[in-house]
Amino acid sequence: MTEQTALINGEIDAVISPRDRGLAYGDGVFRTLRCQAGRVLAWPRQYARLQADCDRLGMACPDEALWLADLARLAPWDASIKLMVTRGVAARGYACAPDAPLTRLVLVGPLPAYPDALYRDGAAIRLCDWLLPIQPGLAGVKHLNRLDQVMARREWSDPAIFEGLMRNARGELVEGVMSNLYLLQDGCLLTHPLTDCGVAGVMREMVLRLATELGLPTVLRSFDADVMLSAEAVLLSNSLAGVVPVGRCGQRLWQDFSLAAQLNHRINSLCLEESRLCLPV
Template sequence: MPCWVNGVPAEGVPVRDRGLAYGDGLFETISVRQGRARLLDRHLQRLQLGCQRLQIPLGIDSLRAEISSFAMQVGDGVAKLIVTRGSGMRGYAFPQPQQALRILQGSPLPDYPAAHAEQGVKLFSCATRLAEQPLLAGIKHLNRLEQVLARAEWQDPGYAEGLMQDHSGRVIEGVSSNLFMVDAGQLLTPALQRCGVAGVMRAEIIEQSERLGITCAVRDIGLAELMEADEVFLCNSLFGIWPVRELAGRVWERGELTRILQNNLHDLLGG
């Protein structure tokens, strides 16, 4: 699988890159099918929001062309994009001038069991809580130690994902996915103003549900409310939608609304 740094094949990055020094950058995990980067507009939109928040200057149009060329080489797989603030000397102050670094890494499509999408997955309750930092909430930055620690909490492959809450006990997301629930026909997903990553698939599902005439509320959700939900599902840009089958002893069947949204996504992602 190809790997590019600043648009050319390479396997290394400069030792003084600030992505390495401080996690000073952003990333996107992009599904590539038949040589095309899926949901690319949404990925670039979120990246642009991240660049604004972190004040990283980046030419989005040339990056779009670069990702499209890269996706052709990947064919079917995953294109992981990392954008950093580039190299600098010691110290937190921005380098002058700033020269963002772009990395594109190809990898094969993950080999998810088909049962995950059909029968649903078991969700681990992570003890690692997400800190509340509004300045970094929503964007997909490179400071991911909370996710690393949360993912290290379980080794049992019976758990396909882990549930993360914030320090106040609000339900926020999966370690590498977003979360939705259905309550009395209404779709709900946690607000992400304080912490969490606003996934591109989450945005896609919110928009699709509106088109289907299903209202989707974005607000704070407590654990008790989640446990009483009629349906619960996870989503991300690689696996689409997985129903949640079990969490802390509570068992769900794949629900009707989950199935409708899965079918709806199928055409978008598979083709």
């Protein structure tokens, strides 16, 4: 990785305006990507989701060539990459000008250090008290307003806890603070439909596809904590960690992590197959 780790609208020395709507209102979207040996994993899926989320907010997504030029300039190797788009700079007030220039940001940093034990022994998780708001208009979108996740993450400081699970006002388990959630139950892979809250992660799309290829039916259905605790296996996923098996939630223990291992093997291959090389300029 080069010393320069951020670009704003393609400029190394640029700064974010205090009037940027992303800063003022969380008015924008983002994606987190994994770069491995100079290749951005699952790039076509990541860019497609960025486009879709921009469209949901009524913004035009910056052209793919601009992002790739930014990544080539930063030339990451093994890195975490965050792409952000905001509605740009505006005067005070919620109204936005449809022709205002967008702000495009690329941040590159080190990959989180996930120990082998996380996949071998499973993750420890907890249930969060903070609730996800029900808002169908933003369901699935990875928008910049992550205050609900920030408040949920404040609930624990124990480093042994990998993730917290978040519920909505109906008591349905929707997702983790930083991950999507799946249950193995009665020979099916169950996950929340995300029709009125939650984030539709790129890894979620891949998990559902590859589970079907493994002969495991996928079911989009809501469920509560009692159903989760009775499941045969519980899995989490995000773009940096891949598929993580859950080993413990309170007193409930799980020991069969074979499905997570199978999915990870296939996802790693597919992510590399769909990767894009970051060539330095």
